[in-house]
Amino acid sequence: MTTVNLHLQQVKERTAESMEEMWVNMGPQHPSTHGVLRLLIKLDGEVVRECIPYMGYMHRCHEKIGENRAYVQIIPYTDRLDYLASMYNNWAYCLACERLMGIQIPERAEYLRVLIGELQRIASHLIWLGTFGLDLGNFTLFMWCFREREMILDLFEAVSGQRLNYSFMRIGGLALDVPEGWLGDVKAFLQWFKPRLPEYDRLTTDNIIWQKRIQGVGILTPEDAVSYACSGPMLRGSGIRWDLRKNDPYGIYDRFEFDIPVGTRGDVWDRFWVRRQEMEQSVRIVEQALTEIPPGPVLAPVAKKLRAPVGDIYSRVESPRGELGDYIVADGSEKPYRYKVRAPTFVNLSALPVMLPGYLVADAVAVLGSVDIVLCEVDR
Amino acid sequence: MPQIREELVARFYALFEGWGIPWIVPRLVVMLVVVSIIILFISVSAMFLIWWERKISAHIQARFGPMRVGGWHGWAQSIADGVKLLLKEDIIPTQADRPVFILAPMVVFAAALAAYVVIPFGPGLIVEDLNIGILYVIAISSLTVVGIIMAGWGSNNKYAALGALRSAAQAVSYEVPLVVSLIGPLLLVGSLSTTKIVEAQRYLWFIVLQPLAFLTYFTCAVAETNRLPFDIPEAESELVAGFHVEYSGMRFAIFFLAEYANMFTVCAIATTVFLGGWRGPLLPPWLWFLLKTFFLLFVMIWLRWTLARVRVDQLMNVAWKVLLPLAFANLGITGLLVWVFS
Amino acid sequence: MWRYLRELWGGFWSIILSMQITLRYLFTRAVTVQYPEEKRQLPVRALTRHVLTVDLDSKELKCTACDMCARICPANCIHLEGEGKGKARRPKWFVIDHNLCMYCNLCVEVCPFDAISMYTGMYELGGFSRTSLVYDMETMHADGFYPTIMTPRSPAGAAVKPPAGAGAGKQGRKA
Numbered sequence: 002m003t004t005v006n007l008h009l010q011q012v013k014e015r016t017a018e019s020m021e022e023m024w025v026n027m028g029p030q031h032p033s034t035h036g037v038l039r040l041l042i043k044l045d046g047e048v049v050r051e052c053i054p055y056m057g058y059m060h061r062c063h064e065k066i067g068e069n070r071a072y073v074q075i076i077p078y079t080d081r082l083d084y085l086a087s088m089y090n091n092w093a094y095c096l097a098c099e100r101l102m103g104i105q106i107p108e109r110a111e112y113l114r115v116l117i118g119e120l121q122r123i124a125s126h127l128i129w130l131g132t133f134g135l136d137l138g139n140f141t142l143f144m145w146c147f148r149e150r151e152m153i154l155d156l157f158e159a160v161s162g163q164r165l166n167y168s169f170m171r172i173g174g175l176a177l178d179v180p181e182g183w184l185g186d187v188k189a190f191l192q193w194f195k196p197r198l199p200e201y202d203r204l205t206t207d208n209i210i211w212q213k214r215i216q217g218v219g220i221l222t223p224e225d226a227v228s229y230a231c232s233g234p235m236l237r238g239s240g241i242r243w244d245l246r247k248n249d250p251y252g253i254y255d256r257f258e259f260d261i262p263v264g265t266r267g268d269v270w271d272r273f274w275v276r277r278q279e280m281e282q283s284v285r286i287v288e289q290a291l292t293e294i295p296p297g298p299v300l301a302p303v304a305k306k307l308r309a310p311v312g313d314i315y316s317r318v319e320s321p322r323g324e325l326g327d328y329i330v331a332d333g334s335e336k337p338y339r340y341k342v343r344a345p346t347f348v349n350l351s352a353l354p355v356m357l358p359g360y361l362v363a364d365a366v367a368v369l370g371s372v373d374i375v376l377c378e379v380d381r
Numbered sequence: 382m383p384q385i386r387e388e389l390v391a392r393f394y395a396l397f398e399g400w401g402i403p404w405i406v407p408r409l410v411v412m413l414v415v416v417s418i419i420i421l422f423i424s425v426s427a428m429f430l431i432w433w434e435r436k437i438s439a440h441i442q443a444r445f446g447p448m449r450v451g452g453w454h455g456w457a458q459s460i461a462d463g464v465k466l467l468l469k470e471d472i473i474p475t476q477a478d479r480p481v482f483i484l485a486p487m488v489v490f491a492a493a494l495a496a497y498v499v500i501p502f503g504p505g506l507i508v509e510d511l512n513i514g515i516l517y518v519i520a521i522s523s524l525t526v527v528g529i530i531m532a533g534w535g536s537n538n539k540y541a542a543l544g545a546l547r548s549a550a551q552a553v554s555y556e557v558p559l560v561v562s563l564i565g566p567l568l569l570v571g572s573l574s575t576t577k578i579v580e581a582q583r584y585l586w587f588i589v590l591q592p593l594a595f596l597t598y599f600t601c602a603v604a605e606t607n608r609l610p611f612d613i614p615e616a617e618s619e620l621v622a623g624f625h626v627e628y629s630g631m632r633f634a635i636f637f638l639a640e641y642a643n644m645f646t647v648c649a650i651a652t653t654v655f656l657g658g659w660r661g662p663l664l665p666p667w668l669w670f671l672l673k674t675f676f677l678l679f680v681m682i683w684l685r686w687t688l689a690r691v692r693v694d695q696l697m698n699v700a701w702k703v704l705l706p707l708a709f710a711n712l713g714i715t716g717l718l719v720w721v722f723s
Numbered sequence: 724m725w726r727y728l729r730e731l732w733g734g735f736w737s738i739i740l741s742m743q744i745t746l747r748y749l750f751t752r753a754v755t756v757q758y759p760e761e762k763r764q765l766p767v768r769a770l771t772r773h774v775l776t777v778d779l780d781s782k783e784l785k786c787t788a789c790d791m792c793a794r795i796c797p798a799n800c801i802h803l804e805g806e807g808k809g810k811a812r813r814p815k816w817f818v819i820d821h822n823l824c825m826y827c828n829l830c831v832e833v834c835p836f837d838a839i840s841m842y843t844g845m846y847e848l849g850g851f852s853r854t855s856l857v858y859d860m861e862t863m864h865a866d867g868f869y870p871t872i873m874t875p876r877s878p879a880g881a882a883v884k885p886p887a888g889a890g891a892g893k894q895g896r897k898a
Contacts, residue, residue, distance in 0.1 A: 077798075140438070161768065363619050
């Protein structure tokens, strides 16, 4: 072999090496992994070939802590799961305990739970829309969404005294009744909020760059969505009409009139559009609840020391991110024997490796954003 | 104005000649003075631009932006930031290609600096009225991408490398419609000199005759300076910070300065070619020039805080399938009309 | 060709529309509250630092050291010891570690004597050491009226102003 040939051989080897696919660590300190998620991505140029999500950086032994606390004491811990929708965590846990202990909660508490829950859904979807805008490079949308979310937080602060981790629901109802005039404030907020949605549309739905960025990206087929047990907007985006508020009504959801928006193609756009529509539906539910809300107590008479009868219960609510379920095994003492949370984002995130391959890095960010993860809930 | 300057320089040369010092010395002194003035201008205008951008973005987003440093609406925020960046520790990653890593910001800044030579701030207020002015700007501004690729390569970071590659692809595809869109007005003038172009717009700004060329040029200019919606080389939500992910302190400040200097350059060229340069009633010429340029800069900032980022493949599509055909259509029509009317 | 041009115009027009709305926002008022100079009015129920309420006539603590709050606290941040028997029972020492407090209000809800309150409006608790967030009985001793859960409900947003002097001066003191 001549020197020239040897050199050529070397060049060939080297180029073959450099043309190889490249593993890139996205996270845990990456601006658009929404917390401490690590995605190991195999890149072929800009194209994602493979994706392995690593989670668990935020594991806090939530379930084990729950086994060492009395039933009431767990409520503040549930706030820390999905901190963008704390009310739903409270609700899911309290509902499970109420079903386990056979407690009937007062009518007013039911209405207030729905009202507060739907406001929380709007707040959660707003923050999703904002951070999704951030993922796509639209910072302005983020700030606008935060402004409206702050108003909802103000409402919640007037009720519970907290802006993020409310701990407002109790086993048997709510901690306190809402202050006087609060329902009027909610009405005023809805009046302010309804014209804001078309404003967001100007930046998002109607904007050509936004459309082109997320249409036909990150397709999750209905079969995959079901087999990965996705829930919430992920599942509805894939075209499956499944909403626990309609399909397994808890509380008093069977009394309200609202639609379930579903997508058709299962791409990022459909997930965006489903959430965008859900905000409108939530406004509808809140308006109905406001007109129908009865006076009365908000907390059922419950014992100071709660003991659950021996048995187990799985109860679920439709949180903004999907099916949030609590499984409690009781052994008759004042602490649960086993306490398990079915976190919707953990399950939804597991479908990521199916959605990513074949798209670009920029799409990877959009797809990850469309899953709407909260790492505190994923890792628990 | 130009006469006074010429006279001053001539006297300066004569002074040194009288002392028997070779001509190279006064020449260097003059060059140094001019370069210092340009650098001062770049720094001040970039600082103002950064503060301005932060204010505009803040008010678009229903907040205040910097309010504390310096008293009135945080006017000294950029100065404080600059001082902070200068005082920061200079970090060079151990695995980085040291010479390339250190050279990269200098190359980027030098390219940004060199383009100021042919910007006509007013009649005679120009460093050197080159007869190939526009061509020179286009050539020099392409140099920026070399610095960016050096930064991406020298950092030895996968994100930086991706950013540099994106930047290379972007620069190559956007140079073409940029140049083609500029040929239209140049055909009307028949000269590449920036001063001549401004003088040719005595009665009518070229934006009226060439609206399509202006839009094409402006879009390409936004892409050239790596601004949102075309900021994919540094897309912070995808590549963290792209090519300057490993840079900090002083070197980062230079990249930042160069970005704003480039913004000013492309807007100044747009003003020169399409908005009649320094021409305007009442106010002094240099003020008119700055006003027009800063209006264009405002539009750029406004665009940035309105739009989402496009994707890499869409970026190429826009360049090759939209901007280039438009630019060529404009060029063809202009050429035809010029041929018919002359 | 026609479709291409229409799409082009549609895209251009959508961008113009987006820019129109951002331009409108450029001239609307900012919603920011410039914190140290302006402070937003907290609602009555805002959960802030604990205070041990007093009987307004006798200026004595209402707390009877029944240990209910310490037992319900999920974070175990309340520690106390009582002395005396029956009606005369009072806490000897009472410590709340605000490093651990989750602001869940459970201790307030469980208190049978309305002796502890979180509706104090003292939220500027920053300190330079961890011990500065551990509050003892002297720091938490109320010096006037504080609203509690038992206080009649008031309109949302409008905070019940505690009588003058309440809560002032107690905050900076180290435990």
